[in-house]
Amino acid sequence: MSNYAVITQSLSKKFNQNTALNDCCIEVQQGDIYALVGCPGSGKTTLLNILAGTVRASSGSGRIFNHRLGSQEARKIIGYVPAKPAFYSSLTVLDYLVYMGMLAGISKLEAVRRSVLLLKEIDLYSFRDKKPVDLTPGMKTKISIAQSFLPEPQLILMDEPVSGLDETGKENILQIIKELSLDNCATVVFSAPLWTDIESIADRISVLDKGKVLLSLETADLRNLYGYGVFLLHTTDNQMLLNILQRVFYLKQIIQAEDDLIIVLTKERERFRKDLPTIIHNLKIGLYSFREEEVTVQTISRYLLPGKEEG
DSSP states (O other), X not given: OOSEEEEEEEEEEEETTEEEEEEEOOEEETTOEEEEEOSTTSSHHHHHHHHHTSSOOSEEEEEETTEETTOHHHHHTEEEEOSSOOOOTTSOHHHHHHXXXXXXXXXXXXXXXXXHHHHHHTTOXXXXXXXXXXXXXXXXXXXXXXXXXXXXXSXXXXXXXXXXXXXXXXXXXXXXXXXXXXXXTOEEEEEESXXXXXXXXXXXXXXXXXXXXXXXXXXXXXXXXXXXXXXXXXXXXXXXXXXXXXXXXXXXXXXXXXXXXXXXXXXXXXXHHHHHHHHXXXXXXXXXXXXXXXXXXXXXXXXXXXXXXXX
C-alpha cells in the first residue's frame, strides 16, 4: 500500500481563459503536515478545492489515500476548514458542533462526546454555550478546526487558518493543528501566504506562484536555503573577478548574469563583505556597484536547489 496520503499528477484548472492551476504535482506522506505557500492568486485555494472534491480539475489526476480524486470514497475521509468559516447565528458552539457532526454521519451521542472532547482540547469548553458569531476570529477558526476533526477524517484540508491573526494567535492555532493531527493520526494539508507563518509545524512546504509549484522542500531544507546571502556586483573587469571568486571555497554560487552583474551566493556573508575589498584592490579593478538582496523563492529555484550547476 502507498505511504502517500495525497498524490497529484499534472493537475491543471482553467476558469474561462484564466489558468488558476498549471501542471501541479505534489506528494504528501501519510501523517505529515504539508504546507502550500504563495501570494493571493497563486493557486493554493484552487488546489485545496480540487483535493476536497468541490472543484473538478480541467486536466491531470490524483489520489487521496489511494482513492480517485473527487470520488465519494475520497470525500468521505476528508475534513475541510475554509478561509472564512460561516456559522448558524441561532446555534451555540456546542449545538453547532453536534449538528455538524450529525450531518457528517455521526450519531448524536457520539457527536456530543466528540464535540465536548474537542472543545476541551482547543480550550473553548467554557464557551460552549456562546454563539460562534459573537466570538473572535481566532476562536471561530478553532471551532472550524474542531468541526473538521469531528468525523475523525484521515485528511484535513485548511485554507489559510492563521491569516489575519497576531503572532500569539497564530502560534496558538498552529499548536492546536499539530496536537489534533497527532492525536487523531490525521494528515494535514494547509495553506498560508508566507512560509515563515507556518514553518514551526510544517514537515514539508510547496511554494506556488501563478498556478505552478516552484519548489517543494522539507521545511528544514527551505530554512537552510533562506540562510544564504545574495550579493550583486558590477566591476570594470567582471571576467577577472569571476576567475578569482571561483577559487574562493566558501562561496556557494558565482554567476555571470546577462545584465553585466556578478551574482554571489554564500552563507558566510560577513566574511565575503570583509574579503571583497581586498580582492578588488589586489586585482586593481574598479567597483561600479555592490549590494545585498534577500533570498527569494526565485533565487532558490534558479540557483540553490540540488542539481543546479555551480558557478
